[in-house]
Amino acid sequence: MCSVCGCSHTDQKMHAGHGMQPDRLIEIETDILSKNNQYAAANRARLAGLNAYAINLVSSPGSGKTALLCKTILALSGQRLAVIEGDQQTQNDADRIRATGAPAVQINTGKGCHLDAHMVGHAMDKLLLEPGTLLFIENVGNLVCPAAFDLGEDCKVAILSVTEGEDKPLKYPDMFAASKLAILNKIDLASHCDVDLSAYEANLRRINPNIDILHLSARTGADMDSWLGWLNAEIARKAGAKSCA
Amino acid sequence: MHELSLCESIRQVVENHAGAHSVDRVKRVWVELGCFSCVSQEALSFAFDVVMRGSVAEGAELIVLDLPGKAICHDCGKEVTILDRLACCPSCGGTTLMPTAGNEMRIKDMEAA
Ligand SMILES: Nc1nc2c(ncn2[C@@H]2O[C@H](COP(=O)(O)OP(=O)(O)OP(=O)(O)O)[C@@H](O)[C@H]2O)c(=O)[nH]1
Ligand SMILES: [Mg+2]
Numbered sequence: 001m002c003s004v005c006g007c008s009h010t011d012q013k014m015h016a017g018h019g020m021q022p023d024r025l026i027e028i029e030t031d032i033l034s035k036n037n038q039y040a041a042a043n044r045a046r047l048a049g050l051n052a053y054a055i056n057l058v059s060s061p062g063s064g065k066t067a068l069l070c071k072t073i074l075a076l077s078g079q080r081l082a083v084i085e086g087d088q089q090t091q092n093d094a095d096r097i098r099a100t101g102a103p104a105v106q107i108n109t110g111k112g113c114h115l116d117a118h119m120v121g122h123a124m125d126k127l128l129l130e131p132g133t134l135l136f137i138e139n140v141g142n143l144v145c146p147a148a149f150d151l152g153e154d155c156k157v158a159i160l161s162v163t164e165g166e167d168k169p170l171k172y173p174d175m176f177a178a179s180k181l182a183i184l185n186k187i188d189l190a191s192h193c194d195v196d197l198s199a200y201e202a203n204l205r206r207i208n209p210n211i212d213i214l215h216l217s218a219r220t221g222a223d224m225d226s227w228l229g230w231l232n233a234e235i236a237r238k239a240g241a242k243s244c245a
Numbered sequence: 246m247h248e249l250s251l252c253e254s255i256r257q258v259v260e261n262h263a264g265a266h267s268v269d270r271v272k273r274v275w276v277e278l279g280c281f282s283c284v285s286q287e288a289l290s291f292a293f294d295v296v297m298r299g300s301v302a303e304g305a306e307l308i309v310l311d312l313p314g315k316a317i318c319h320d321c322g323k324e325v326t327i328l329d330r331l332a333c334c335p336s337c338g339g340t341t342l343m344p345t346a347g348n349e350m351r352i353k354d355m356e357a358a
């Protein structure tokens with residue numbers, strides 16, 4: 001709706017008909033996040049040039065992003081890996097990753113509630129990425145803001161732990177709509193806290209009918225193989241798409 | 246929320262366009278927000294006033310145009326218009342809708358003073 005007069009036109013040319021001098025109206029037609037999207041495109045091109053695969057790992061605080069990464073790094077000992085850690089404060093998560101032997105760079109966003117593509121580009125510089133690297137970007141624990149910021153990743157993976165409540169996909173739909181895979185973590189706790197796993201799945205599919213769903217425990221390692229298989233299939237799919245092009 | 250960083254991006258784009266058109270004061274800025282864009286209009290307007298201080302758009306009016314959401318219904322295959330992420334398909338009542346539009350956050354145009 002045109003807010004100048006309430007007519008049904010959104011076309012800016014129509015505003016000229018409302019008494020505005022057309023030469024005073026300057027067309028912009030730019031995405032608000034265009035700057036971020038340019039940095040994201042540059043990151044994506046850089047990763048493609050390296051035949052690297054990047055995952056943007058998102059969840060609320062404490063769902064187990066770092067725990068999953070540590071277990072994943074130990075399981076993929078032959079694979080070239082690197083990790084970018086995003087948190088408002090502390091080096092804790094990068095320290096936990098380095099303890100596994102993988103290179104990690106910590107970004108502290110201060111007041112910022114999400115990583116953006118510019119920060120990630122600088123972190124990639126520091127990591128000196130080698131060809132064929134699998135790059136994990138652990139976003140700031142937050143189910144809202146990181147959904148809007150493309151970092152140049154190949155896909156987003158959302159973690160939801162079984163103690164968070166079945167309705168979380170409905171309450172924070174954007175994150176789950178933007179993700180390719182949802183991991184239900186802390187499955188070792190499921191029997192202690194009376195959760196309905198099928199309700200989690202139904203709510204995820206309600207928001208995103210195409211989403212893949214896996215259950216696992218980053219603590220016990222239960223069902224880690226399904227996640228490692230998913231990862232390998234994704235990496236192979238990207239490599240295959242590139243060799244066909 | 247990230248309304249503050251969105252307004253910082255808006256300020257940058259507005260200043261670039263003002264420079265390119267030799268405009269030294271901007272009176273109004275139009276933005277389009279899809280109804281799934283997860284932006285609070287109230288917070289955006291508040292942040293806009295704060296962030297535009299000291300720029301060519303200080304005191305400018307922010308006008309937000311709402312765009313509806315669209316989705317493909319996996320039950321009936323139609324593309325439908327929805328205003329709520331949890332809405333059922335208006336055509337068949339299905340509940341598996343994949344959003345195809347509604348995340349837009351665009352700066353449309355601005356009016357020089
Ligand atoms: N029981 C159980 N605990 C887990 C599991 N995964 C993670 N945890 C625990 O949950 C807590 C938070 O895990 P983190 O890996 O720090 O979570 P995070 O998502 O990285 O947290 P932030 O980076 O702070 O957002 C830690 O105490 C973990 O040991 C799991 O599968 N089962
Ligand atoms: Mg962490």
Ligand SMILES: [Zn+2]
Pocket residue numbers: 318319320321322323334335336337338339
């Ligand atoms: Zn339908």
